[in-house]
Amino acid sequence: xxxxxxxxxxxxxxxxxxxxxxxxxxxxxxxxxxxxxxxxxxxxxxxxxxxxxxxxxxxxxxxxxxxxxxxxxxxxxxxxxxxxxxxxxxxxxxxxxxxxxxxxxxxxxxxxxxxxxxxxxxxxxxxxxxxxxxxxxxxxxxxxxxxxxxxxxxxxxxxxxxxxxxxxxxxxxxxxxxxxxxxxxxxxxxxxxxxxxxxxxxxxxxxxxxxxxxxxxxxxxxxxxxxxxxxxxxxxxxxxxxxxxxxxxxxxxxxxxxxxxxxxxxxxxxxxxxxxxxxxxxxxxxxxxxxxxxxxxxxxxxxxxxxx
Numbered sequence: 001x002x003x004x005x006x007x008x009x010x011x012x013x014x015x016x017x018x019x020x021x022x023x024x025x026x027x028x029x030x031x032x033x034x035x036x037x038x039x040x041x042x043x044x045x046x047x048x049x050x051x052x053x054x055x056x057x058x059x060x061x062x063x064x065x066x067x068x069x070x071x072x073x074x075x076x077x078x079x080x081x082x083x084x085x086x087x088x089x090x091x092x093x094x095x096x097x098x099x100x101x102x103x104x105x106x107x108x109x110x111x112x113x114x115x116x117x118x119x120x121x122x123x124x125x126x127x128x129x130x131x132x133x134x135x136x137x138x139x140x141x142x143x144x145x146x147x148x149x150x151x152x153x154x155x156x157x158x159x160x161x162x163x164x165x166x167x168x169x170x171x172x173x174x175x176x177x178x179x180x181x182x183x184x185x186x187x188x189x190x191x192x193x194x195x196x197x198x199x200x201x202x203x204x205x206x207x208x209x210x211x212x213x214x215x216x217x218x219x220x221x222x223x224x225x226x227x228x229x230x231x232x233x234x235x236x237x238x239x240x241x242x243x244x245x246x247x248x249x250x251x252x253x254x255x256x257x258x259x260x261x262x263x264x265x266x267x268x269x270x271x272x273x274x275x276x277x278x279x280x281x282x283x284x285x286x287x288x289x290x291x292x293x294x295x296x297x298x299x300x301x302x303x304x305x306x307x308x
Contacts, residue, residue: 006167008091010091010171010185011088012078012089013087013171013172015079015175015271023083032280033080033279036072036279037069037072039285040286041065041069042286044062044066046296047061047062050302056123057116059143061289063146064112068281069282070105071105071109074098074102074176075176076279095172095182096158099154099182100158103158104151105150107201107204108146108149108151109150110150110250110254111146115146117216117247119134121215125219156200166187168185170185173267174267176278178274179197198259202259209255212247212251220240242289246281246284246288252276253277254273256269
């Protein structure tokens with residue numbers, strides 16, 4: 001950076017300034033965060049310990065649970081500290097790190113949900129070749145591809161943000177180092193950063209979402225026309241509805257935040273949308289998959305009540 005007054009620390013303004021509301025929000029988000037940790041860890045442990053669940057669908061579900069734990073942990077502890085102690089400072093390096101891991105884990109989850117839709121498509125529409133197509137090697141490659149793509153996407157934003165000069169206001173109108181809120185504080189032009197956010201991140205949100213929609217349109221058409229058994233339809237619909245619910249909870253606020261024009265929404269609406277896919281969705285994922293999935297519920301009962 002050039003020899004000028006540089007910002008070395010940012011101030012996260014958080015969700016609200018009202019002290020009474022801050023205490024309530026602290027307790028609420030602490031409960032949600034602990035529920036995220038416990039629920040997703042329970043799924044990972046059950047899948048790892050239950051041989052019947054060693055299938056591609058549950059392998060990807062474990063990846064989703066792992067991403068949800070890390071994704072929440074990137075922002076929620078800092079947000080909780082801010083609600084408890086007031087406005088929180090974060091160093092320039094810490095802000096870039098938080099921005100990087102937020103986009104790394106968030107974009108990886110967006111891609112993983114598309115991979116899970118592909119897994120359901122193969123399982124339902126091409127069951128005879130399912131074990132061949134979704135082999136352990138293929139599953140590892142798909143999972144590694146989602147994590148790697150997410151990392152490279154985040155690295156692009158981190159590098160481009162690090163090239164900006166920050167020499168003026170340092171108050172971020174968010175509970176985390178949201179990239180849109182950060183680039184607004186830059187002293188030099190951030191138009192390239194905004195364009196990359198609109199084009200690359202917007203495409204990374206829209207493309208998997210469209211793929212998921214077309215996958216499930218084909219799946220539902222296949223079930224209606226080719227599957228005569230009501231029990232077969234019911235079982236297939238059960239796993240599909242669980243996944244579609246998670247997709248809707250995650251993608252709707254993501255698309256609201258990152259599809260152009262990305263700078264058109266207010267700071268408060270941006271924070272609400274971010275809370276939905278960063279805090280609320282990771283809590284609900286374990287509940288959605290366990291409440292609607294008979295195999296997971298049975299495995300949980302066997303593990304919890306093994307002595308009986």
